[in-house]
Amino acid sequence: MDDMHRQLQAPPACQSHSSSSSIFFFFFLAAVIIYCVVIIRRLIKFQGRRRVKNDHAAAAAAPPPPPPPRRGSRWWWSVVETLAFLSANSSGRGFYHFVEARHRRYGPGPCFRTSLLGATHVFVSSADAARSLLGAEPAGFSKRYVRTVAELLGEHSLLCASHATHRALRRAVAPLFNAQATASLAATFDGLTRRLMKRDWSSSTGAVVVLDAALDLTFEAICDMLIGRTLRPDARRRLQSDVLAVTRAMLAFPLRLPGTRFHAGLRARKRIMDVLRQEIGSRQRQIMDMEEEEEEQQHGDDFLQSLLLLRSRRRRRSQQQQHLLPSSSAHHNDDDDLFLTDDQILDNILTLIIAGQVTTASAITWMVKYLADNKVFQETLRSVQLELKQQQQQEEADHDLLQHLNSMELAYMTVKESLRMASIVSWFPRVALEDCQVAGFHIHKGWIVNIDARALHYDATLYHNPTMFDPSRFKGGHSMHTKQPYSFLVFGAGGRTCLGMNLAKIMMLIFLHHLVTTWRWEMADDDPSLEKWAMFPRLRNGCPIHLARI
Numbered sequence: 428m429d430d431m432h433r434q435l436q437a438p439p440a441c442q443s444h445s446s447s448s449s450i451f452f453f454f455f456l457a458a459v460i461i462y463c464v465v466i467i468r469r470l471i472k473f474q475g476r477r478r479v480k481n482d483h484a485a486a487a488a489a490p491p492p493p494p495p496p497r498r499g500s501r502w503w504w505s506v507v508e509t510l511a512f513l514s515a516n517s518s519g520r521g522f523y524h525f526v527e528a529r530h531r532r533y534g535p536g537p538c539f540r541t542s543l544l545g546a547t548h549v550f551v552s553s554a555d556a557a558r559s560l561l562g563a564e565p566a567g568f569s570k571r572y573v574r575t576v577a578e579l580l581g582e583h584s585l586l587c588a589s590h591a592t593h594r595a596l597r598r599a600v601a602p603l604f605n606a607q608a609t610a611s612l613a614a615t616f617d618g619l620t621r622r623l624m625k626r627d628w629s630s631s632t633g634a635v636v637v638l639d640a641a642l643d644l645t646f647e648a649i650c651d652m653l654i655g656r657t658l659r660p661d662a663r664r665r666l667q668s669d670v671l672a673v674t675r676a677m678l679a680f681p682l683r684l685p686g687t688r689f690h691a692g693l694r695a696r697k698r699i700m701d702v703l704r705q706e707i708g709s710r711q712r713q714i715m716d717m718e719e720e721e722e723e724q725q726h727g728d729d730f731l732q733s734l735l736l737l738r739s740r741r742r743r744r745s746q747q748q749q750h751l752l753p754s755s756s757a758h759h760n761d762d763d764d765l766f767l768t769d770d771q772i773l774d775n776i777l778t779l780i781i782a783g784q785v786t787t788a789s790a791i792t793w794m795v796k797y798l799a800d801n802k803v804f805q806e807t808l809r810s811v812q813l814e815l816k817q818q819q820q821q822e823e824a825d826h827d828l829l830q831h832l833n834s835m836e837l838a839y840m841t842v843k844e845s846l847r848m849a850s851i852v853s854w855f856p857r858v859a860l861e862d863c864q865v866a867g868f869h870i871h872k873g874w875i876v877n878i879d880a881r882a883l884h885y886d887a888t889l890y891h892n893p894t895m896f897d898p899s900r901f902k903g904g905h906s907m908h909t910k911q912p913y914s915f916l917v918f919g920a921g922g923r924t925c926l927g928m929n930l931a932k933i934m935m936l937i938f939l940h941h942l943v944t945t946w947r948w949e950m951a952d953d954d955p956s957l958e959k960w961a962m963f964p965r966l967r968n969g970c971p972i973h974l975a976r977i
């Protein structure tokens with residue numbers, strides 16, 4: 428014990444020597460560590476620079492997508508290509524005919540380059556490229572819509588927003604597509620479809636036009652979900668015709684002259700905004716008159732009410748927090764993102780009507796056409812659905828619509844196959860923010876890269892006999908697309924995946940069930956021409972059918 432005590436209490440001279448050497452050692456060690464950190468950081472930087480250099484070198488070494496550079500750099504080439512693009516539209520074969528022709532000309536590669544209205548466009552049809560461009564938060568690319576679309580939908584629209592603002596908008600809107608909203612939309616759409624098929628179509632003489640009926644149904648159901656039934660019927664009808672005018676103007680030339688389609692679209696947008704602004708104003712006054720307890724108990728019956736209630740509650744809470752803890756005002760809460768301003772709400776209500784109505788109505792129309800062209804399959808589907816209908820009637824007591832829809836396997840396969848063949852959104856445009864490589868080709872900053880979903884859906888290496896309407900390819904979910912990700916892109920993929928995809932499939936399923944179990948039909952006019960200037964491919968004649976009751 429004494430020894431230990433002696434050891435700990437060393438003589439003073441020796442102690443000062445050892446403390447100065449340990450200080451020296453400490454500084455030496457610190458210097459070595461700092462030196463190592465600096466060297467490692469330099470090495471990492473150097474590696475990074477070399478990798479970027481290599482990437483750029485690789486990108487620069489990679490060839491640009493066909494056509495040959497000589498033609499691709501001539502000024503007149505853009506004029507020729509733009510005219511060919513427009514003439515495909517006027518010929519009734521649709522814009523995609525232009526794309527398809529070039530895939531054939533420059534194939535078999537997955538990529539070709541063209542120039543439209545002065546901008547370089549690359550069309551790429553490879554699942555790997557789709558993964559790198561559409562996957563979550565793709566670096567180096569941003570979503571790009573034509574200017575007219577962005578102007579008509581508004582700068583806050585989810586469809587057109589840049590990556591930075593998109594995330595917050597999506598966080599605020601996505602929770603509205605919950606189970607309750609889905610069940611409620613299904614019930615509304617079911618009621619409307621029954622009325623159409625059992626009452627309206629029964630009393631009609633001659634052919635009925637499927638597209639017109641589908642546009643009415645989808646508009647009614649989606650409007651109910653978004654803004655409820657507070658608008659008077661005449662105001663609702665005006666809203667529907669204004670939405671149609673906006674949709675028609677989306678691909679028009681951006682001429683603001685009275686009498687042009689674009690001008691009419693802009694005026695229609697303004698009227699829609701006025702109606703919705705009034706609706707927001709009156710609802711906001713009602714919410715302000717509510718007691719806090721009453722407001723807390725409310726759950727919005729439609730999207731607009733939910734967004735306004737959410738905003739009011741958050742504001743109330745943040746006021747209370749500020750009152751209790753004044754310094755917290757400087758603190759940014761993540762939930763702040765969930766506030767949508769009036770302008771953001773307005774642009775996105777319009778976006779949701781347009782994104783949901785025309786797409787779903789077009790998909791329903793194509794499905795009816797494919798079934799009219801495939802009578803044998805139509806009969807098979809009919810017998811399966813009639814059996815399910817009988818079962819449903821027997822179980823009427825505990826009838827659950829969504830559960831019933833879940834049991835319709837063959838109908839669901841029909842919906843998926845119709846969506847594949849119709850490829851309503853044929854390509855997804857993204858703009859390159861820097862030089863890079865896509866599918867082994869060099870892409871310059873500013874070029875627009877379009878993921879060609881339609882080409883993927885008709886790729887014979889992904890889908891056996893792709894031009895044939897064959898719902899059985901989706902049996903048990905074991906189709907090619909489940910083996911090869913990013914090859915079934917009917918609703919897009921990644922962070923921008925369609926928010927309404929379940930709603931769209933439910934509406935298609937309900938329409939299909941009631942149609943096949945109530946009517947047999949055949950095309951009244953087989954003209955395959957597509958509507959000109961339509962945002963999504965659809966038949967010019969709207970798919971007129973002759974009906975025969977079962």
Ligand code: HEM
Nearest residue numbers: 782783786787790851852855917918919923925926927931
């Ligand atoms: C058959 C019908 C439909 C089809 C084929 C379809 C297709 C698509 C596609 C392909 C995208 C992604 C576009 C891109 O990445 O550039 C998209 C986005 C979107 N869709 Fe749909 N859609 C349909 C129905 C609906 C419905 C019913 C709604 C809502 C009522 C809806 C709301 C949206 C929204 C809000 C976006 C933007 C999502 C975002 O950027 O975060 N869609 N849709």
